Amino acid sequence: DFNVFYRYFATYPYYSDAVWYLTQMRRWGQITEGKPDSWYDTIAKSVYRPDIYMEAAKLLVAEGKVAKADFPWGTDGYRKPQTEFIDGITFNGHTPNEYLKQFPIGLKGNEMVNGTGVVSN
Numbered sequence: 001d002f003n004v005f006y007r008y009f010a011t012y013p014y015y016s017d018a019v020w021y022l023t024q025m026r027r028w029g030q031i032t033e034g035k036p037d038s039w040y041d042t043i044a045k046s047v048y049r050p051d052i053y054m055e056a057a058k059l060l061v062a063e064g065k066v067a068k069a070d071f072p073w074g075t076d077g078y079r080k081p082q083t084e085f086i087d088g089i090t091f092n093g094h095t096p097n098e099y100l101k102q103f104p105i106g107l108k109g110n111e112m113v114n115g116t117g118v119v120s121n
Contacts, residue, residue, distance in 0.1 A: 009037060009071070009072045011053075012050065012071070012072055012075075013048040013049060013050050013053055014048070014050075014075075014077060014078065014079050014093070015041065015044040015045060015048055015050075015077040015093060016077070016078040016079045016082075016091075016092075016093025016094075017048070017079070017093075018039045018044035018048045019044050019093040019096050020044070020091055020093065020096075021102055022040050022044070022096065023091075023096045023099055026096075026106075026107055026108075027069070027100060027106035027107055027108070028101065028106060028107070030109055032112055032113070033110075034097075034107075034109050034111065034121070035121070036097070036106070036109040036119075037094070037095055037097055039095055040093075040096045041094075044077075044093075045077075046066055048077070049101070050077050052073075053107060054071065054073075057070075057071040060091060061075055067076060078093045078094060079093065089101075089102045089103070097109070101115075101121050118121070
């Protein structure tokens with residue numbers, strides 16, 4: 001399974017995937033201020049559109065082109081907590097700030113870059 005384009009819901013737009021990208025942007029300073037977990041959820045839901053994906057899935061199933069089991073019908077848009085990352089740190093898309101707190105480096109909480117250093121706001 002080196003290249004997976006469809007299996008395991010690989011193309012489904014999980015909100016948790018968007019939240020993970022946002023945590024990396026926060027960690028490395030592209031998101032300059034600390035945000036509550038609800039902000040990550042709101043941004044993910046404004047960008048990722050699983051409703052459109054599932055509408056297309058319904059049509060493909062109705063036309064007999066794919067099996068109903070090929071799609072995550074009952075999901076809330078978030079994957080279960082992920083433990084498979086290379087760094088061994090568990091990621092739960094519902095609690096991005098808890099995820100960020102686990103790293104010894106990178107911005108978290110109310111930290112901000114100020115000149116050449118990191119300060120707490």
